[in-house]
Amino acid sequence: QSVLTQPPSVSGAPGQRVTISCTGSYSNIGAGYDVNWYQQLPGTAPKLLIYNNINRPSGVPGRFSGSKSGTSASLAVSGLQAEDEADYYCQSYDRSLSSWVFGGGTKLTVL
């Protein structure tokens, strides 16, 4: 059971917009800690996708965006492309656990 909760899977057709939720608690996201998102393509290491809730590293397309509100955060992917098919993980920090924590991951399927 992960500290941050994500849906196991989401899907969408090419060109559509999908969102992936990340639900935490008042000891992590709700405590004001940033949420970060990672993309993991099959057989590769995770890659930073969104940091400090809303920022994209250089090279990440503008189709990816992040938001945070209260004890939750979301990753939106617009204009879906086949290459977006991957696992996506949210991550924050938990003050009760004194630990960096992850969501269980969401598999994005492009139909």
Added chain:
Amino acid sequence: EAQLAESGGGLVKPGGSLRLSCAATRFTLDSYRMHWVRQTPEKGLEWVSSITAGGNYIDYADSVKGRFTISRDNAKNSLFLQMNSLRVEDTAVYYCATGGFGSNGVDFFDRWGQGTMVTVSS
């Protein structure tokens, strides 16, 4: 391209030890807090340990505290993880990652290595 590369993984019996290394190429580690993160299909991603740039502040996940030791050698541009008293549940892909500067002082995981597989089995 700046990269991290882990090594040292392998098959070890329960109770055994392994030492993982993480080497940086085309950039220097000495400005970064460094982390080890592991991944299993069952439990997903799990933060394991971190060490500040100067090596003077270290954290461990409760699941490895007292068994794992993180260290670094900035002169050799390398990070290490000494893993003792290994358990079956330590079986995972282990990644090293540089800490990015979060807006509230807590790192995100910026650059990742390709990972090294550790299998603990009799």
